[in-house]
């Protein structure tokens with residue numbers, strides 16, 4: 450099973466503000482939907498609760514919420530108590546690619562565990578205020594396997610670039626990001 454992270458990050462590393470995304474980028478949301486549909490999506494409890502009620506659980510995906518709260522319930526989603534448990538659950542169902550979809554704490558945990566094979570990272574071309582950050586990518590551990598620029602337009606206040614990074618085989622998984 451491929452373990453993937455998917456995120457959108459400003460040039461100053463910001464990914465969130467006040468429990469929400471710092472931008473509205475519909476074509477990035479479409480990309481997120483296209484990549485993750487049909488797969489397990491693994492989310493921190495706070496990120497899950499930031500998704501508007503009408504959109505959660507995310508349709509067409511197995512939603513897995515990570516929380517330390519033993520009694521937590523999320524109707525229509527699976528609840529687990531560690532990232533390892535979430536990944537094992539996906540593996541046990543024969544999943545081919547599981548997506549870790551944030552937020553900051555869960556990305557940091559993925560970094561700490563060194564379990565990630567692939568990162569879909571949308572770099573938003575601007576610096577924004579925020580309170581949640583993506584871990585730094587250790588560039589020599591990753592190959593920028595694909596990228597595509599999306600210009601700013603009347604629906605997108607920022608231009609952005611999609612990247613797909615693949616972990617270089619043999620690189621130390623513990624050093625793929627610094628956090």
Ligand SMILES: NC(=O)c1ccc[n+]([C@@H]2O[C@H](COP(=O)([O-])OP(=O)(O)OC[C@H]3O[C@@H](n4cnc5c(N)ncnc54)[C@H](OP(=O)(O)O)[C@@H]3O)[C@@H](O)[C@H]2O)c1
Pocket residue numbers: 455456457458463464465466467468469470492493494495496497499515516517518521530531532550551552553554555556558581
């Ligand atoms: N730009 C992007 O791509 C992107 C993507 C996703 C999210 N975001 C943003 O990120 C922000 C949310 O991120 P966040 O860092 O505040 O929260 P988060 O990572 O979504 O969730 C944190 C929660 O996850 C649970 N958790 C974390 N580590 C755990 C562990 N090791 N074991 C068990 N449970 C664990 C805890 O839940 P309990 O407190 O219930 O125990 C913790 O409070 C929002 O602003 C959101 O919009 C941005």
